[in-house]
Amino acid sequence: MPTPQPTQRISTMANVQIKDLDIVLGGVSILKSMNLDIQDGEFLVLLGPSGCGKSTLLHSIAGFNDVTDGSILIGEKDVTWADPKDRDIGMVFQSYALYPTMNVERNMSFGLRVAGVPKAEIEKRVNRAADMLHLKELLNRRPSQLSGGQRQRVAIGRALVRDAKVFLFDEPLSNLDAKLRAELRRELKQLHKDIRTTMIYVTHDQVEAMTLASRIAVMLGGKIQQIDTPATIYSRPANMFVAGFLGSPSMNFVEGSLHSEGGSIRFQSVALNVDLSGYPFQQAPANGQRCVLGVRPESIKLCGASASTQGKATVSLIEPMGPSQIVWLDAQGTSLSVQLEAQATPALDSTVGLQIDPAELSLFDGTTQNRL
Amino acid sequence: MNATTQTSVPARRPKRTLLTPARIGIYAFLLSVSAFFLLPLYVMVVTSLKTAPEVRQAMLFAWPANPQFSNWAEAWSSACIALQCNGIQGGFWNSVRIVIPATALSVFLGALNGYALSFWRSKWGDILFGIMMLGAFVPFQVMIYPLVAWFRLGGFYNTYWSILIVHCIFGMPLMTLLFRNYYVAVPQELFKAARIDGGGFWRIFLQLMLPMATPMLIVATILQLTGIWNDYLFGLIFAGQDNYPMTVQLNNLVGSTFGERRYHIDMAATILTSIVPLAVYFFSGRWFVRGIAAGAVKG
Numbered sequence A: 001m002p003t004p005q006p007t008q009r010i011s012t013m014a015n016v017q018i019k020d021l022d023i024v025l026g027g028v029s030i031l032k033s034m035n036l037d038i039q040d041g042e043f044l045v046l047l048g049p050s051g052c053g054k055s056t057l058l059h060s061i062a063g064f065n066d067v068t069d070g071s072i073l074i075g076e077k078d079v080t081w082a083d084p085k086d087r088d089i090g091m092v093f094q095s096y097a098l099y100p101t102m103n104v105e106r107n108m109s110f111g112l113r114v115a116g117v118p119k120a121e122i123e124k125r126v127n128r129a130a131d132m133l134h135l136k137e138l139l140n141r142r143p144s145q146l147s148g149g150q151r152q153r154v155a156i157g158r159a160l161v162r163d164a165k166v167f168l169f170d171e172p173l174s175n176l177d178a179k180l181r182a183e184l185r186r187e188l189k190q191l192h193k194d195i196r197t198t199m200i201y202v203t204h205d206q207v208e209a210m211t212l213a214s215r216i217a218v219m220l221g222g223k224i225q226q227i228d229t230p231a232t233i234y235s236r237p238a239n240m241f242v243a244g245f246l247g248s249p250s251m252n253f254v255e256g257s258l259h260s261e262g263g264s265i266r267f268q269s270v271a272l273n274v275d276l277s278g279y280p281f282q283q284a285p286a287n288g289q290r291c292v293l294g295v296r297p298e299s300i301k302l303c304g305a306s307a308s309t310q311g312k313a314t315v316s317l318i319e320p321m322g323p324s325q326i327v328w329l330d331a332q333g334t335s336l337s338v339q340l341e342a343q344a345t346p347a348l349d350s351t352v353g354l355q356i357d358p359a360e361l362s363l364f365d366g367t368t369q370n371r372l
Numbered sequence B: 001m002n003a004t005t006q007t008s009v010p011a012r013r014p015k016r017t018l019l020t021p022a023r024i025g026i027y028a029f030l031l032s033v034s035a036f037f038l039l040p041l042y043v044m045v046v047t048s049l050k051t052a053p054e055v056r057q058a059m060l061f062a063w064p065a066n067p068q069f070s071n072w073a074e075a076w077s078s079a080c081i082a083l084q085c086n087g088i089q090g091g092f093w094n095s096v097r098i099v100i101p102a103t104a105l106s107v108f109l110g111a112l113n114g115y116a117l118s119f120w121r122s123k124w125g126d127i128l129f130g131i132m133m134l135g136a137f138v139p140f141q142v143m144i145y146p147l148v149a150w151f152r153l154g155g156f157y158n159t160y161w162s163i164l165i166v167h168c169i170f171g172m173p174l175m176t177l178l179f180r181n182y183y184v185a186v187p188q189e190l191f192k193a194a195r196i197d198g199g200g201f202w203r204i205f206l207q208l209m210l211p212m213a214t215p216m217l218i219v220a221t222i223l224q225l226t227g228i229w230n231d232y233l234f235g236l237i238f239a240g241q242d243n244y245p246m247t248v249q250l251n252n253l254v255g256s257t258f259g260e261r262r263y264h265i266d267m268a269a270t271i272l273t274s275i276v277p278l279a280v281y282f283f284s285g286r287w288f289v290r291g292i293a294a295g296a297v298k299g
Helices: A054-062 A104-114 A119-132 A148-160 A178-195 A206-212 A230-235 A240-245 B021-048 B052-056 B070-077 B089-119 B125-137 B141-154 B160-184 B188-196 B201-212 B214-230 B233-238 B246-255 B263-298
Strands: A016-025 A028-038 A043-047 A069-074 A089-092 A166-170 A198-203 A215-220 A223-228 A252-261 A264-268 A273-275 A290-295 A300-303 A312-320 A324-331 A334-341 A351-356 A362-365
Touching: A016 A054, A028 A054, A028 A223, A043 A054, A043 A206, A054 A069, A054 A089, A054 A166, A054 A198, A054 B188, A089 A148, A089 B188, A104 A119, A104 A148, A119 A148, A148 A178, A178 A206, A198 A206, A206 A230, A215 A230, A215 A240, A223 A230, A223 A240, A240 A252, A240 A290, A240 A362, A252 A334, A300 A334, A324 A351, B021 B070, B021 B263, B052 B263, B070 B089, B070 B263, B089 B125, B089 B160, B089 B201, B089 B214, B089 B246, B089 B263, B125 B160, B141 B160, B141 B233, B160 B214, B160 B233, B188 B201, B201 B214, B214 B246, B214 B263, B233 B246, B246 B263
Parallel strands: A043 A198, A043 A215, A089 A166, A166 A198
Antiparallel strands: A016 A028, A016 A069, A215 A223, A252 A264, A252 A290, A264 A273, A290 A362, A300 A351, A312 A324, A312 A351, A324 A334
16 A cells, blocks of 8 residues: 655646556446547546446546456556555545545545544645535534535545545536536536646536536547537537537538539538538538538528528527527428527518528538538 | 405314224224234233242133242242252353354344445355355254254364354344345445545445444344344254253253142243343334344345
8 A cells, every 4th residue: 555645645637548448347348449648637528428438437547447458547657457546536426425424524534544644634634625615614514414515515525635636526416406516517617727636527418518628528339429628529529429419409400412513512402502611621522422511509690581592491489598599490391490699589480591601510421420 | 465355264174083993993903913912921921920829720811919029039040950940040141141242243244244245246246145045045954963063073062152153154144135235225336435535345344334334233133132042942952051041941941840830930931031032122123123124125
């Protein structure tokens, strides 16, 4: 067991490297040759639907799953076969996982007491964490006497006092109600801003991913579909799954084909006809190629029915959201959602014209579903 | 105030009728069942307080004219078992000496097994658990002879240690089952958090999981305490003459009298023997029922 050196470990950071990781659980392959590099001080969010392997990846980093192949490095140290306690990690669970028979102070100090840290040092660190998380008044309470939000703050505090190099979060806010979730989300962001420790955070909530992450890794079927900054993931999704998973209401998809016309390329379908000059193609598309056009609800503008060259639609439903509204359109059988400011409400059943900036849309290959 | 102040009479809570035919039926059933189980106890108590001539009148349910508590004292300290006339007090202390360590040890081992099986999932854990459960269903009489043979081979047959070990062995399946079922309901995340905090096998068990299982500890203790106290067969076979528990001494007392049968003394000794489990049932009925339910329903 390594002797704890509390004064040196404070604010040490570490990168995390996953190399060719294979995880097989109960005969089922969950992760297959996964590669992932997480930078010092980064807030990486693993985002995906349930069963995509994001929790398995996190628990493998923590050391709870046997690695079938590949390796895991934390701070350049190979920890593939290290015990969870020797990995310099702190972890926060969805169910809080507080020790029910111990009060808040003893919950937070359990790890330090196990490691034989001197009493004065334990007190100092617990008080520091309690200050950060506003837990000062609750130190003598039992977990059963705390609200959900307080419990999760204690769980975060328990990870904090360990002065870990990497913090792992397994859907920490999923058990909280909407208001507390938003509150604690902000506190987490503040915490990361203050301590700048590497954090890996698993969630299926796209809002948490967008607000917290320095980078998001969107996962599906044990594979990372795209890993990038939230802004890039949102505006330039790598495939149709990523495009559809982020954003609410989700991105509109219109099936059609591409046609070259005197140097410029046009997207043609029953509903839309868009000139794509200005769209950053990754490679030149073939003439007549089948494809899917994706456009976010806030990227569609409405105008007079006769003013649009791109397409027309009738207004079928309006959902007011307070500051904005979602207008549902029927464009020759294709349903489109448009996000507008609250003031400009079009009349129901009226015909409107559509305006889409080619720079703000995404095009996907009709068969591979990858970005063009 | 509202403009349309209609003085409406609030609906009355329906009057609760105390004696419906159904209720009378239920009480009649409960009373007859209680009588069925309590009458033997009543006969025991009144007989133990009678004088010898009163017993001979054979009026089973009659209240003694002059309750003789001295019968109890005689049974405790001066009734004769074979040639020794010290009553059954020696058996009482032997039982105490057996029950306390055997209960503590078997409950502790059961908790340890349950903890290990639920959290430290080893490859053969489920198979071992299955075998252990199988052991619970094999009639224990089958295993007595092999055990006697092994203990004799080991050189501690008919000693204090052999009776302790036997009680631990035969308590193991039920104790393990109880604690395993209790710990299976504890979220794995709790265990994982403790692993990250650096807890090892023993620390997580002693500092976290054992205190968490307090309700089950109480239930298991009650089950083992009464079970071991009431045991007769193992005590007779394994304990050896110096360590005969109270139940064995009671049987010897009842069986070894010459001449006239002293039923009043026998009954007094029986009451003294059963007072410990009776007290345990009486003061912990709630927990006891919970333990039975935990073992029967979940297992």
